[in-house]
Amino acid sequence: MSETILSVRNLTANVDGIPILKGVNLEIKAGEVHAIMGRNGSGKSTLSKVIAGHPDYEITGGEIIYQGQNIIDLEPNERANSGIFLAFQYPLAIPGVSNLDFMRVAYNAKRKYQGLEEVDTFDFEDLIEEKLEVVKMNPSFLERSLNEGFSGGEKKRNEILQMALLDPTLTILDEIDSGLDIDALRIVSDGVNQLKTPEKGYLVITHYQRLLDYIEPNFVHVMQEGKIITSGGKELALELESRGYEFLDDKSGTEVGV
Amino acid sequence: MAVQIPLSTISQVDPNPIVEDTFFAGLLEQCLVNEAAPQWLQDIRQQSKSWLSHLSVPTRKDEDWRFIDLSPLTATKFVVSQDIETVYQSLPEAKHSCLVFVNGIYNPNLSDVSGLPEGVYLGSLANLPDDYDAAKYFSQQPGADAFTALNTAGGNEVAVIWADKNTVIETPIHLVFIADGKSESSFAQPRTLIVGSTGSSMALVEEYIGTGEYFTNAVTEVFVEGNARVNHTRLQQESDHSYHIGKTAISQDRDSQYTLHEINLGAKLLRHNPEVWQQGEQTETNLNGLTVATGEQTSDSHSIIALSKPHGTTNQLHKCIVGDRAHTVFNGKVFVPKAAQLTDATQLNRNLMLSSKARVDTKPELQITADNVKCAHGATVSQLEAEEIFYLRSRGLSEDDANQLLIDAFAAEIVDRIPLESLRSKITQTIEQKVKH
């Protein structure tokens, strides 16, 4: 049996006192790709940010076990350094922070955490050059401010570049496909697939089954009102695509017991 | 509404009877009179002295001083101190083009002016060859406010940079004013005269540093003549226990370009007044300011840019980073009178507050009477963005490192404009130390 990478148990979380996550259960084993779909506002991004340690969300119950350890009390950077990576639905642009410098600082933070020696500017440039291949990105993007003036697709590629660099154990991709044209989608998912190994786990949030043609999930979950209301194989995504979420509405009614 | 501002911003002589101001008198008393100075200079000093006797120390009741409290300054007894032994590490780019003053006194041992091309004078006014007409420039423009008058009246030495016609100086010039108030509260009045003659070009760094408690009252005059270029970095990195009052007065002739990087990092209490007078057509002025105040610091930058002829350009960006219980002030006046048609003036003040106990006062003021101009101004106050910090932390950066990266990015917009690499990294390091907890 393969190792469990992430186990979310009865997780509930509030923002500003309002419950958003209302009892999420999810288990991701090494080598598995899990997809989460669901309507706007159902809590998908919230779940991803809670796993990454966003300070706005207050965990009111349950646990998040990552590689056997409850990470609820860990700082976001400790989670990142221990191998959790979240590619944001809306990656932020930060003027004045050089993309290259930022990635070097992030890479070295992880090295330091692992007790390894930090790499200098020159070695880092060689390393990042290699990674650029993965997402077919032009080196000129490194010279620019972090995501500033990047198109939607460029921002997403920059997220995958960071993923390639930080080589996470658990990767969460929050709508990595939104706003991408078909070529960019192919590049991004090729990038993800190149980096996939049997030791890693993936949580892929999307609205479109198209992405799942490229990044094939082992499981598909549907989230509604802060809960996973149903789970299945990749055929569930196809069904959702053709029938919409409505057909699940009764189902959630019965499960929730309203 | 017609504005004739430039003059009204200068403190006027009080028509009422003489005010006895013991603070100024007490300082002036100690200042040495240089008997060897030329008559014109002695006349100017004498004139300022009588001028000063009519002026008193500004208080919060004066509109231009309402944000800062000078009483800790006036309550301190300062003594004019002598030259002391000290060391200084010069900037690598300006190893052979630097002039060092210690407690206001020229220090030949620390200075090195061997690396300058023909057509440049770098030294003290006392040694300036006779064929330079210093009287034409000295004290011709810095205004008549009390601290400037104190500097002119009580000044002793003057640092001079003089570029002859069409002289292009590739090597940056470095002026260093070191103050030492370790053993007693000392007082020094650095004075600088910079003349960029027609068609000349130079970059200079004017730096203020020191240790202990002291009072620096500095005045710098810059003349940028026709088609000349001056790139000026003023780095104020005085000790945390010092008082620094400074005036930088710039006069620009037609087709000239002047750029100031005003970097305020040190001093317990700072007041700096950059004042630019555009005197000819098609002049370009760039004022880049960065103030970083932490602890209990008060840092006040009061600028004036006065256009007077058509086709002028001015760009001003002043940024402040304010932490702890510090207080920054930005007051920037830009005057575009009727005669200054077809000008382009922008002014922006951005403030980054790192603490809820910090205080920011900002007053960008664009006064325009010309009607065919392009003008924009504004001010913003912001804090570090929680979402940005989270984004960085989600990539493994600690909270401190994430904050630091964002603060550096805020400062970099100004710091990156400074033409000397060694100075850029020195400033960045100082900022990192200042905001670290």
Ligand SMILES: Nc1ncnc2c1ncn2[C@@H]1O[C@H](COP(=O)(O)OP(=O)(O)OP(=O)(O)O)[C@@H](O)[C@H]1O
């Ligand atoms: N910081 C916040 N402050 C207030 N409300 C929030 C916050 N974060 C999330 N919410 C609310 O929580 C709910 C879930 O939001 P979330 O972003 O997780 O949805 P989502 O499933 O990712 O939606 P989408 O498909 O549109 O991305 C929404 O109603 C949202 O408005």
Ligand SMILES: [Mg+2]
């Ligand atoms: Mg979302």
